[in-house]
Amino acid sequence: MMKKKITFLLSFAISINSFAVDIYTPKAPPSIPMLPMKDGVKIHYYQDVHTEIIPKIIKNKDGIYVIPTNLGENLKNKGLKLKLLGVTSQGLISIISNKKIDNIKDLNGENILIGAQGSSPDIISKFLFKKNNITPKITYRSTPEVAKLMIIKKGDNAVLPEPMATLVLEKNSKLIRTIIYRDEWKKLTSLSGIPQVGLYTTSKYNKTHSKEIENFMKAYKQNLKDLKKDPNKFINLAQINFNIKLSDKGYEESIKYMNLTLIDGEKGVQLVKEYIKTLEENK
Known part of the structure; x- marks a missing residue:
């Protein structure tokens, strides 16, 4: 039995x-x-x-x-x-900066870190830069490296997705979220957001x-x-x-x-x- x-x-x-x-x-x-x-x-x-x-x-x-x-x-x-x-x-992406940036055009000629050449953040960044007629000086690193460089004050500006962007701001309170990509995207296209991730x-x-x-x-x-x-239950599970x-x-x-x-x-x-x-x- x-x-x-x-x-x-x-x-x-x-x-x-x-x-x-x-x-x-x-x-x-x-x-x-x-x-x-x-x-x-x-x-x-x-x-x-x-x-x-x-x-x-x-x-x-x-x-x-x-x-x-x-x-x-x-x-x-x-x-x-x-x-x-x-x-x-x-839309998951923001630009984190070590000084106040009022407009994305202010990034023309500025140093900017981007994680992984050819990635979604890179492709979307290039689109926004081109449409705004600016040419920032791009340096590519892995996303964790970009975050680390910003935290230890070795970067001027960085393109970061969530939750890494918020993590960097939490670890270095002198940094600023200057540009939100979804807002910039809506200014330039007919779309209400950036459908960058799918199932x-x-x-x-x-x-x-x-x-x-x-x-x-x-x-x-x-x-x-x-x-x-x-969000508390979800936050607890994310922490785990x-x-x-x-x-x-x-x-x-x-x-x-x-x-x-x-x-x-x-x-x-x-x-x-x-x-x-x-x-x-x-x-």
Whole structure:
């Protein structure tokens, strides 16, 4: 009898696990609404999208991927069968400076640190710089290096995403958040924000796990609402899961600049198309 019971429990556990949605995400803002999820979701954190995630997508590995939308659309254009499930942020980036900057044009000729050449922050920065007819002196480092240099007063200006931007401000109170990219983007385009991060899955997985994906999307939307009402639970989970030494107050401040959302369906698809088109036309 005991043997039968153990066999049943094992088979039940395997059954639940087989229907879990695998989520591949960096330890970054779009994953915050996922943190309270337990049943039916398995979160796999990654550090490098190029070495850890693109090979999985090429092999058509099942799962949902949190990746930059410009990367997702580029992979689709190369023939990979990816589907955009939704946009998860409308802009995560700010410029942090060691002195007051009243206008983005004031950065002309100024030194500026940007994390990773060719990354979303770099592409969006170049778009904004070109449209404002300015040429800052760019130095590339990894995002953690950029943050460290600003904290120890070795940088003048830096392009940083959340929550790293707020972390830098918390560690060095003399620094200033001078430029918010979403605000600058809205001045120059017809879009209300920068849809730079999205949820993607393979076409195959979207068909074979449509119900599980639907349940995940519903839970994500609900958690977004809960996050706006009471961020404390999410902040506690972020403190446990993320390796960022940011205070609870700092996380609460950072969330204001994350612009987290979930724009799904055709609206999300069209938003990303317009975003990519805008970037392509202004290279």
